[in-house]
Amino acid sequence: MAELIDGKALAKEVRAEVKTRAEAFAAKHGRAPGLHVVLVGEDPASQVYVRNKQRAAGKAGIAGEVHRLPAETTEADLLALIAELNAAPGIDGILVQLPLPDHLDDQTIVDAIDPEKDVDGLHPFNAGLLFVGRHGLRPCTPSGCMRMLEHVGCNPKGKRALVLGRSTLVGKPIALMLLEKHATVTIAHSRTEDLAERVGEADIVVAAVGRAELVQGDWIKKGAVVIDVGINRLEDGSLTGDVDFGGASKHASYITPVPGGVGPMTIAMLLSNTVDAAEARTR
Ligand code: NAP
Numbered sequence: 001m002a003e004l005i006d007g008k009a010l011a012k013e014v015r016a017e018v019k020t021r022a023e024a025f026a027a028k029h030g031r032a033p034g035l036h037v038v039l040v041g042e043d044p045a046s047q048v049y050v051r052n053k054q055r056a057a058g059k060a061g062i063a064g065e066v067h068r069l070p071a072e073t074t075e076a077d078l079l080a081l082i083a084e085l086n087a088a089p090g091i092d093g094i095l096v097q098l099p100l101p102d103h104l105d106d107q108t109i110v111d112a113i114d115p116e117k118d119v120d121g122l123h124p125f126n127a128g129l130l131f132v133g134r135h136g137l138r139p140c141t142p143s144g145c146m147r148m149l150e151h152v153g154c155n156p157k158g159k160r161a162l163v164l165g166r167s168t169l170v171g172k173p174i175a176l177m178l179l180e181k182h183a184t185v186t187i188a189h190s191r192t193e194d195l196a197e198r199v200g201e202a203d204i205v206v207a208a209v210g211r212a213e214l215v216q217g218d219w220i221k222k223g224a225v226v227i228d229v230g231i232n233r234l235e236d237g238s239l240t241g242d243v244d245f246g247g248a249s250k251h252a253s254y255i256t257p258v259p260g261g262v263g264p265m266t267i268a269m270l271l272s273n274t275v276d277a278a279e280a281r282t283r
Helices: 007-029 044-059 075-087 106-112 124-131 140-151 171-180 195-200 245-249 262-282
Strands: 034-040 063-069 093-096 160-164 184-188 204-207 225-228
Touching (some): 007 140, 044 262, 171 184, 184 195
């Protein structure tokens, strides 16, 4: 049976590290690292995410506020707020909660964030730094996945990794991070043929699709490490991942649960990025 990779416990460790660093930063600079979150509209899931991020930031010694804007906010008004946050010296991180309402283009707004304050790591400048293998702010979810692999002693070097999904948010950046660590990476997506075979070859499987239990348990190679990024809500209201957890647990060496796996790590890495940004800006 696979061992569980406990995202909650590991996230707690990361948040404790962040708190120590945030306190050291505050002692040196006379202010806490600052994270400002922008939430446009009333999307209930986004409201929950933002509340959780704000609470976690406060507990980790990170200051800041949430800017709640009405759903009908214009692009010009949103860009004006971002320009203000970019210019404020005490703000180290800016996060615009996505997705934005339909009349606003996510990428246009993300492009307006100062890359040095882009703690979500989604600005094309930071994506470019990751592409060329240089230091920069990296997307939180894939960074959290890498930290989980490290935690269980899974060194990607020479291993076959299968990333399911090719989004800018998760699939592409985690594929680059695994490649940087010398894995042999395959990226699968909705047009991939023989998906079961591709999964079956992998020593590391990262599933970031958004289809409940798409990855069947008996596809998993014996001893593989399985990181399930997917969050899918079932009709009964419960959450499940992209991997059949029960079936995959019989074959994998390590597996992340949903919930309690990658999710908590994403927030922890956001806080870590905020302190990274604060330190880099004041260096
Ligand atoms: P996304 O932008 O919708 O991308 C989904 C990817 O899955 C696409 O590349 C798509 O392929 C691929 N795909 C769809 N159906 C497929 C199929 N039947 N077989 C193979 N590939 C398929 O999603 P995302 O933003 O990357 O998020 C993925 C999942 O992770 C979602 O459940 C999301 O809620 C979750 N998530 C969790 C966290 C966390 O903190 N735990 C953070 C971010 C996202 P094409 O490119 O060909 O369309």
